[in-house]
Amino acid sequence: MTLRVGDPAPPFSALSDQGQQISLDALHGKWVVLFFYPRAGSRGCSVEARGFENLLHDFHRLGTDIIGISTDTEAHQAKFRQGCTLHFPLIPDSDKKICSRYGVMGLLGLLTGQADRQTFLIDREGKIAHHWRFVNPFSHASEVLEQVQGLTGYTETRESQS
Secondary structure, eight states: OOOOTTSBOOOOEEEOTTSOEEETGGGTTSEEEEEEOSOTTSHHHHHHHHHHHHTHHHHHHTTEEEEEEESSOHHHHHHHHHHHTOOSOEEEOTTOHHHHHTTOOOHHHHHHSOOOSEEEEEOTTSBEEEEESSOOTTTHHHHHHHHHHHHHTOOOOHHHHO
């Protein structure tokens, strides 16, 4: 199943690495960035996560929540959070249910058990607003922020206030 822009985002409910219940239904009315990554703690995943962390204030200003998801265990996600000093939820999807619903378990992922690096932007109504199938972890957070700014019509960021 391939998700397309305009499709309803597949619902999910899961515990974060910090034991917080996260569900797409509870986020209705907010923009949501779901970024899937292969392995917590790897160089690319750390760079990508820190990019989102560095822009977290700007995302929150736009009414947008960030959620990271990988097939790692809760303990591995918690270690990743601590190592990168992250302040947004990480969902351990070791049973791969969420990853499968979003179609991010590509061929390599099926062989390795890891999710592909992909991101979904979900609008306030719970529909897919944008899908990044190919992600450069070094510039991705900025690209996503730019997309959210364009869709919300709001462009003022922390950097532009300085």
